[in-house]
Structure formats: structure tokens, C-alpha cells
Amino acid sequence: MSIEDIQNEIIDEFSMFEDWEERYQYMIDLGKDLPLINDQYKTDSNIIKGCQSKVWVHAEMNDDKIEFTADSDAIITKGIIAILIRAFSNQHPQDIIDANTDFIDKIGLKEHLSPTRANGLVSMVKQLKMYAIAYQTQLK
Amino acid sequence: MFNVEDIRKDFPILSRKVNGKPLVYFDNAATSQTPQQVIDVIVDYYSNYNANIHRGVHTLSQEATDLYEQARHKIQAHFNAKFAHEIIFTSGTTHSINLVANGFSSLLKKGDEIIVSALEHHSNIVPWQMLCERTGASLKVIPMNAEGELVISEFDALLSKNTKLVFVNHISNALGTINPIEYIIEKAHQVGAAVLIDGAQSAPHIKPDVQALNVDFYVTSAHKTCGPTGVGMLYGKEEWLNKLPPYQGGGEMIDEVTFQKTTYAALPHKFEAGTPNICGGIAFGAALDYMNSVGFKAIANYEHELLEYATKKLLEIEGLKIYGTSKQKTSVISFNLEGIHPYDVGTILDKLGIAVRTGHHCAQPIMDFYKIPGTVRASFAFYNTKAEIDTLVEGVKKAKMMLS
Incomplete structure (x- = not known):
């Protein structure tokens, strides 16, 4: 599936929720289910700066596609990363670079996009794209 | 009632x-919230008095200057400072601390010691680390216990003739602990050290008397006591403020300027370079009025x-x-x-x-x-x-x- 298709799928899922509580409960559950990053990658250099909670992201290239794994010590943050990883993992670097992130707004998480938010969703998206740029350079 | x-x-x-x-x-x-009484003062200032202060001969400037200086007197009265010129308007607690730290860089030398507490806010740690880097002085820390209190016996042990400055917050922002500043001030003075107390967390709860405390410097921000952000104060004993060199150069803080030499203005203007937060200062006074009325x-x-x-x-x-x-x-x-x-x-x-x-x-x-x-x-x-x-x-x- 393309990034856009996955994003639309996520938007559909979130449209079923009636209030913030259901939305957050779903994110919390996603967070609990997030495949954990291999402990060896939970290093200080893999921590994303700009988050109040700790967030680790690791990227690996397999068959020209990037696979992301991640973890956080806060569960809501983990839920947010789980959503991002679902949209961006196992995709070509160029597609990740080109992807827009409007879907975050559409699933009612706009508040997490503000630069004042301590969870650093903006930093996470930036970090995923940075990995994509780095791997894209290798492909050339 | x-x-x-x-x-x-x-x-x-x-x-x-x-x-x-x-x-x-x-x-x-x-940050504390702002009562209508203070909001009204801010609106009134910009509606009726807005002008630059201390220099203008025109009526607006004189009225604005009067209001600003009245605010200084209100702050003086609130904290019971001996003189109004011991109250320096700053942009807030952090600015006040940096002003003192900067002033001490000309007074400290290698081997001197500064004592801070383990309960400090980052803004109370970093300026002293920078000061130590500049002067070769070293930083000592009073440890805390599991209840979140300072271990005062350790403070006693840290004090020596090398201690030049002790810096403690009156109340910890993270835990709310009220520190025994009376004791700390007295003991520090016995070895000849100056004491700076951060009152940012105490000013909303306790009305301190800087003369009774015999503290050398006391700092706080207006926005912790129902006033606006971006304004605060440094109280310093006259003798200490005279000892410290000016912090920033600019207008307001000078006496005479030639290209050969500048002489500085007297207190408090020596430390108040540039156009200050006039409205903020006036509102700071109004905020203290409000809290005192409660x-x-x-x-x-x-x-x-x-x-x-x-x-x-x-x-x-x-x-x-x-x-x-x-x-x-x-x-x-x-x-x-x-x-x-x-x-x-x-x-x-x-x-x-x-x-x-x-x-x-x-x-x-x-x-x-x-x-x-x-x-x-x-x-x-x-x-x-x-x-x-x-x-x-x-x-x-x-x-x-x-x-x-």
C-alpha cells in the first residue's frame, strides 16, 4: 500500500470514534502493541530531541525500503509513533520524503502538531524524514 | 473576610x-493568573499614559515616569526595602540572577566558592556555572534528602572563608519545600559571604521582609504574583549594588558620555539600561496592591x-x-x-x-x-x-x- 492509502485507512479508522476518549484509548492501545525496538538500538544517539518523554527510533534499509522501529517511555507518545510508523515504515525513501502529514490533523491530533507540544510530534516526523533522506542518498 | x-x-x-x-x-x-484590577491598569496605561519615561519634559512622559516610580515605591514597601533605589526593575527572576552573577565576575577569583542548593531550578544553576568558568571559582552543592529538604548540616560543612556567595531558592519550584533561609543567611554572613535568595516561588505565598531577613539580594518575577510576564525585580542592599559594575550598557544607565569615558548613573538607573517594560512595572505594583488587598x-x-x-x-x-x-x-x-x-x-x-x-x-x-x-x-x-x-x-x- 502507498503511504497515502495507509493514511486514508487511518483516517477512516479514526472517523469512527465519537469523542477524544475513544481516540486516545485507541492510541494508548496502539502504543501498547507497538513492536518494541531492539534494545541495542535504545541508545542516546537514537533519542529524538524535543520530546518530554524519551523516544527512540531506529531505521534499517531492506530491499530499498526503510523499516522503522521505535519505543518511548510514555504510552501516548508510543501510540503516536505507532501511527507514524504504520504510515511510513516499509516504504521507499523518496516516498517518505515526499509524503505530507495532513492526516495527523484529520485524525484529530492537530494539537500535537503545535511546536509548543512537549511530545515533539514535529520532531518525530522530521527524524523519520531525515532517515529517508540519508538512505535516499545511499541509493543514488 | x-x-x-x-x-x-x-x-x-x-x-x-x-x-x-x-x-x-x-x-x-x-505563572499566576491576572485579576481584572491589574488588566485595567494595563489598559489604562496604554489608553492614557503611554510615553517613554525619565527623559521627556512633556506631560505624558512625566505622568508615566511618576506611575513607574510609584510602582517602585510600592515594591519597596511590599518587600520592606530600606530605599526605593534598592529595587531594580528587570525582565524577571532569570534576568535578576544573571545581573548579580555578572556583577560577581569582577569580584571573584580562583579558589573562591559559590554554594547553591540541590533544589534549584536550572536558571539558578547555569549562571553560576558560567560564572565559575569565567572566574575559576568553584561551585558547591547543598544536598537534599528523600523528603525533598536540604541537608543543613552539609551546608554548615561547606561554609568556609572561601565562600563568597550563597544562592538558594526560598521555595523549591519542583517540590514546594520552604528552605530555612533565615538560618542560611545568618551562617553565610558569619563567614563573610553574600546571600542571594530566589523568591520566585515564595513571593506568591509569603510576604518577605528583606531587612528583617538581612538578605543581600532577593529576586522575583511579577507574573508569579498576579502581574504580567516579562517584568521582575532585583532587591539588593545599597552597599552591594554600589559594589557591582553595571550589567548592560545603554541609555538610562549613564551619567555622562564622551568617547573617552562614560560615568554611570546612580542607583537604580545604573542597572536599568534602555527603555524598560514601563507598563509591566506599573502593573507589577498594581498586582502587589491586589494581593495585599486579599x-x-x-x-x-x-x-x-x-x-x-x-x-x-x-x-x-x-x-x-x-x-x-x-x-x-x-x-x-x-x-x-x-x-x-x-x-x-x-x-x-x-x-x-x-x-x-x-x-x-x-x-x-x-x-x-x-x-x-x-x-x-x-x-x-x-x-x-x-x-x-x-x-x-x-x-x-x-x-x-x-x-x-
Whole structure:
């Protein structure tokens, strides 16, 4: 599936929720289910700066596609990363670079996009794209 | 007579909604809310008096200058400084601390020591580290215990003839502990050291008397005491302020300028370069007027009641741990739910319209001491109610249910 298709799928899922509580409960559950990053990658250099909670992201290239794994010590943050990883993992670097992130707004998480938010969703998206740029350079 | 419902009517923001719920504002240790009386002063200033001060011969400038200097006198009276020129307007506590730290860089040499406490905010650690780097002086730290109190016997042991400056906050922002500053000031003076007290967290709860305390420097921010952000003050004893060199160069702070030499203005203008936050200074005075009209004794009594009520209610939640359990503390409760990140709790509380602070509260050393990433901090002011505390308790229970 393309990034856009996955994003639309996520938007559909979130449209079923009636209030913030259901939305957050779903994110919390996603967070609990997030495949954990291999402990060896939970290093200080893999921590994303700009988050109040700790967030680790690791990227690996397999068959020209990037696979992301991640973890956080806060569960809501983990839920947010789980959503991002679902949209961006196992995709070509160029597609990740080109992807827009409007879907975050559409699933009612706009508040997490503000630069004042301590969870650093903006930093996470930036970090995923940075990995994509780095791997894209290798492909050339 | 203290009536919280009447007081709440003074604060327009308390009737707004957040995320569809009535706002419960428990982030008072970060900034206090502003009563209509202070908002009116700000509007009145820009509607009727706005001008640059101290220089103009025209009426507006003179009226604005009078208001600004009246505010300085109000602050002087509030903190009981001996002279009005011992009150320096700054942009806030951090600015005030940096002003003193910068001044001391010409007074310190290698081998000198500065003592700070383990309970400090980052803004109380970094300027001294920078000062030590510049001068070769070294930084000593008074340790804390598990209750979040300073280990005073260790302070005694750190004091020596090398001690030149002791810097302690009156009240810890992260835990609410009230430090024994009277003792610290007296002991520091015995070895000839100067003492700077950070009053940012105490000014909203306690009316300090700088002369009775015999403190050398005392700093605070207006926005902690119902005033606007971006303005604060440095109190310094006249003799100390005369000893320190000017901090920033600019207009206002000069006496005579030629390209060969500049002589500096007398206190307080020596430290007030450039056009100040005139409206902010005037509003600072009005904010202290407001708090004095409520009365600091009544405020302290009522806030203590809120603290006891909230402590009892929160501790009824299983798995909730409070950090900072000194008997001497103000209305701040720093807590965590077992196994749950403070950020998650804060996020859920925000959805319920409850404003708390989460994180390390710019006091990472304290969090390291407890080996936690941070806490949820609820801090109460005199305009908060027990009903709001009930809302918080229900919110924490809901967060616990959703997150565990």
C-alpha cells in the first residue's frame, strides 16, 4: 500500500470514534502493541530531541525500503509513533520524503502538531524524514 | 473576610472553558493568573499614559515616569526595602540572577566558592556555572534528602572563608519545600559571604521582609504574583549594588558620555539600561496592591487548607506517590502514578480541562535524585477551590484507568 492509502485507512479508522476518549484509548492501545525496538538500538544517539518523554527510533534499509522501529517511555507518545510508523515504515525513501502529514490533523491530533507540544510530534516526523533522506542518498 | 467565590470573580480567565470543560488551573507555580484590577491598569496605561519615561519634559512622559516610580515605591514597601533605589526593575527572576552573577565576575577569583542548593531550578544553576568558568571559582552543592529538604548540616560543612556567595531558592519550584533561609543567611554572613535568595516561588505565598531577613539580594518575577510576564525585580542592599559594575550598557544607565569615558548613573538607573517594560512595572505594583488587598496571611492559610485537602485526596489513589513531603512546604504537589509516565497523565488531564505541569520542571538534578523522568505537578493558588481539587482527583483516576 502507498503511504497515502495507509493514511486514508487511518483516517477512516479514526472517523469512527465519537469523542477524544475513544481516540486516545485507541492510541494508548496502539502504543501498547507497538513492536518494541531492539534494545541495542535504545541508545542516546537514537533519542529524538524535543520530546518530554524519551523516544527512540531506529531505521534499517531492506530491499530499498526503510523499516522503522521505535519505543518511548510514555504510552501516548508510543501510540503516536505507532501511527507514524504504520504510515511510513516499509516504504521507499523518496516516498517518505515526499509524503505530507495532513492526516495527523484529520485524525484529530492537530494539537500535537503545535511546536509548543512537549511530545515533539514535529520532531518525530522530521527524524523519520531525515532517515529517508540519508538512505535516499545511499541509493543514488 | 476571605471569600474564594468573590475572589474568583476578579479573574476573567477562570470562567473560560478548555476542551469543552471548565478550566481548572493548577499550574500556578509556572505563572499566576491576572485579576481584572491589574488588566485595567494595563489598559489604562496604554489608553492614557503611554510615553517613554525619565527623559521627556512633556506631560505624558512625566505622568508615566511618576506611575513607574510609584510602582517602585510600592515594591519597596511590599518587600520592606530600606530605599526605593534598592529595587531594580528587570525582565524577571532569570534576568535578576544573571545581573548579580555578572556583577560577581569582577569580584571573584580562583579558589573562591559559590554554594547553591540541590533544589534549584536550572536558571539558578547555569549562571553560576558560567560564572565559575569565567572566574575559576568553584561551585558547591547543598544536598537534599528523600523528603525533598536540604541537608543543613552539609551546608554548615561547606561554609568556609572561601565562600563568597550563597544562592538558594526560598521555595523549591519542583517540590514546594520552604528552605530555612533565615538560618542560611545568618551562617553565610558569619563567614563573610553574600546571600542571594530566589523568591520566585515564595513571593506568591509569603510576604518577605528583606531587612528583617538581612538578605543581600532577593529576586522575583511579577507574573508569579498576579502581574504580567516579562517584568521582575532585583532587591539588593545599597552597599552591594554600589559594589557591582553595571550589567548592560545603554541609555538610562549613564551619567555622562564622551568617547573617552562614560560615568554611570546612580542607583537604580545604573542597572536599568534602555527603555524598560514601563507598563509591566506599573502593573507589577498594581498586582502587589491586589494581593495585599486579599492579604498574605489569608492567602497562606487558605492555600495550606487546599494543600492538606489535595494531599489527603490524592494519596487515596492507589499507586500514587508524592515527591517532596517536607512539613514546611507551600501548595505544590509533585506526584506520579506507579508505572505511568507523567507526560501521559498530563495529556489526559488537559483533555479534561485541567492544567498541570509535567516534566522535570527545569530541575533535572531533583528528578535524578529520585530516579524518575519527571513528575506531574499541581500547584494551587488562593483562587482555586476544593471542588477543583475533586475534579483533579477524578481526572487522575480516569487517567490511571485509561493508561494502565
